[in-house]
Amino acid sequence: MPTPRVVVLGGGLSGMAAAYTLARAGWDRVTVVERGPELGGLAGTFETGGHFYPLAYHHILHRDRGLLYFLDAIGALPDVRWRKISMLFQLDGRMYDLAHPVDFLRFPMSLVDKLRFVRLMLRCFRKSDWSDWNHRSAADLIDEWGGPGVRRAIFDPLTRLKFNKPCHAVSGAWLGARLHFREGSAPLGYIPGTNWTKVLCEGVAGLLASASVQVRLSTSVSGLVAEGDRVTRVELDTGERLAADVVVSTVPTEVYQQLLADPRPDLDHVRYTAVVSAIFATKQRVTPNFYWMNLASRDCTASGIFMLNALNPTIGAPGETCLNLMTHVPHRGDTFFQQSDDEILAGYRADFQRVFGFELEPFWTQVNRLAMYAPVFDRGYENPPLRDAVFRNVYGAGNYRTFPSIASTGTALSSGVETAAAVLADHGGTTDLPAQIGRYRLASMPRG
Numbered sequence: 001m002p003t004p005r006v007v008v009l010g011g012g013l014s015g016m017a018a019a020y021t022l023a024r025a026g027w028d029r030v031t032v033v034e035r036g037p038e039l040g041g042l043a044g045t046f047e048t049g050g051h052f053y054p055l056a057y058h059h060i061l062h063r064d065r066g067l068l069y070f071l072d073a074i075g076a077l078p079d080v081r082w083r084k085i086s087m088l089f090q091l092d093g094r095m096y097d098l099a100h101p102v103d104f105l106r107f108p109m110s111l112v113d114k115l116r117f118v119r120l121m122l123r124c125f126r127k128s129d130w131s132d133w134n135h136r137s138a139a140d141l142i143d144e145w146g147g148p149g150v151r152r153a154i155f156d157p158l159t160r161l162k163f164n165k166p167c168h169a170v171s172g173a174w175l176g177a178r179l180h181f182r183e184g185s186a187p188l189g190y191i192p193g194t195n196w197t198k199v200l201c202e203g204v205a206g207l208l209a210s211a212s213v214q215v216r217l218s219t220s221v222s223g224l225v226a227e228g229d230r231v232t233r234v235e236l237d238t239g240e241r242l243a244a245d246v247v248v249s250t251v252p253t254e255v256y257q258q259l260l261a262d263p264r265p266d267l268d269h270v271r272y273t274a275v276v277s278a279i280f281a282t283k284q285r286v287t288p289n290f291y292w293m294n295l296a297s298r299d300c301t302a303s304g305i306f307m308l309n310a311l312n313p314t315i316g317a318p319g320e321t322c323l324n325l326m327t328h329v330p331h332r333g334d335t336f337f338q339q340s341d342d343e344i345l346a347g348y349r350a351d352f353q354r355v356f357g358f359e360l361e362p363f364w365t366q367v368n369r370l371a372m373y374a375p376v377f378d379r380g381y382e383n384p385p386l387r388d389a390v391f392r393n394v395y396g397a398g399n400y401r402t403f404p405s406i407a408s409t410g411t412a413l414s415s416g417v418e419t420a421a422a423v424l425a426d427h428g429g430t431t432d433l434p435a436q437i438g439r440y441r442l443a444s445m446p447r448g
């Protein structure tokens with residue numbers, strides 16, 4: 001008996017993982033349709049002068065099991081190096097490294113609140129399951145485990161940078177899960193000599209090729225044709241129609257809704273934020289040495305500055321300082337997102353001058369606009385169900401389903417695997433991949 005014909009919408013990491021899981025289980029009629037010229041989506045890469053750069057900063061998290069599993073599966077894990085980075089908080093013209101005792105003591109917050117902040121962080125590092133906070137706000141979490149002073153001094157500025165909202169409007173489960181990943185305090189991973197997301201995307205693309213998954217690049221899905229409660233054909237912008245027994249949608253829900261003939265109010269609560277990211281390459285030396293700087297003062301157009309070579313000293317050409325200034329934008333319709341490249345670059349150069357006191361002189365720049373980055377994780381956010389509410393043979397995966405965990409490469413991969421496991425289960429099949437990822441542990445963390 002032939003296996004079902006599967007069409008996977010979108011070739012980001014969740015689509016690739018879903019396709020791979022099905023093909024690994026013996027399904028031999030799986031097609032991935034990707035709008036871009038390469039697989040990878042948000043984890044994509046661009047090239048300048050023979051060197052490769054991420055569209056925006058990307059680091060490997062030591063607790064991101066889905067990512068670690070796939071890096072291992074493609075043979076890249078032994079190449080990963082780990083580095084403790086410095087994360088700075090820029091406030092009212094001063095920079096603070098909260099992991100550094102002297103900076104921590106001079107940070108404008110009372111001593112009692114500093115002790116409460118430490119207690120809060122320790123509790124969050126230890127807690128891995130945040131489902132009991134799903135319906136409570138980040139303000140509830142910080143006020144209960146830290147205190148309102150901690151929230152006002154540190155977390156309200158951070159949630160404003162990320163979602164343009166104060167802590168009381170943001171999910172407590174999301175913030176707790178984010179702190180559990182210890183992005184600011186645990187070592188972060190990279191692969192020397194390259195951009196690691198390129199290695200990951202090419203490696204997973206290699207797994208798809210060896211499992212005989214069909215990949216259609218530079219092809220957009222333009223519509224879905226339904227008969228009763230099943231989607232039977234996937235329409236492409238080339239005019240073709242692919243017959244489908246199963247559809248796995250990994251495109252953002254806002255894109256999925258546009259593919260359907262009828263409105264889908266059950267998905268209306270998923271509203272995507274956008275990101276503007278500009279990479280600057282310069283020969284100038286930038287001090288202090290930091291990887292990640294949160295611009296909390298609200299007088300900058302950027303939300304953060306990343307010095308990419310502070311994590312990966314081999315990124316780009318020798319002697320190059322590679323900076324990524326980026327802004328979380330509440331929606332792609334906002335005026336900032338619509339600005340020209342020149343306007344965005346001028347704003348970021350003014351930010352740089354304000355923060356470092358001298359003019360940035362890049363020898364190349366690249367602006368990337370990421371229209372649908374991740375949903376806004378409001379208090380009460382709920383993942384849409386994995387099985388579509390209307391069509392019996394349509395399944396969903398992607399970073400709109402990974403709440404409360406962070407939106408990362410690893411959670412996207414895991415989401416694709418989880419959805420494919422459900423597809424298999426509905427057709428009498430099984431896969432051991434979710435269990436393998438669930439028990440995956442790093443054996444060692446070689447330092448860079």
Ligand SMILES: Cc1cc2nc3c(=O)[nH]c(=O)nc-3n(C[C@H](O)[C@H](O)[C@H](O)COP(=O)(O)OP(=O)(O)OC[C@H]3O[C@@H](n4cnc5c(N)ncnc54)[C@H](O)[C@@H]3O)c2cc1C
Pocket residue numbers: 009010011012013014015033034035036040041042043056057058059060061064067219220221222250251252255275277326370373397398399407408409410412
């Ligand atoms: C600024 C930024 C920083 C990040 N930092 C990190 C980090 O440090 N570490 C980390 O692990 N993760 C990081 N991430 C997160 C990670 O990159 C994403 O969560 C992950 O790549 C999402 O994968 P996905 O497959 O769910 O979504 P996507 O990558 O969005 O994939 C969806 C795919 O669908 C395609 N598509 C859309 N419409 C159509 C259509 N009509 N037809 C065909 N194809 C279509 C898109 O082109 C895209 O390839 C970061 C992301 C961003 C944006």
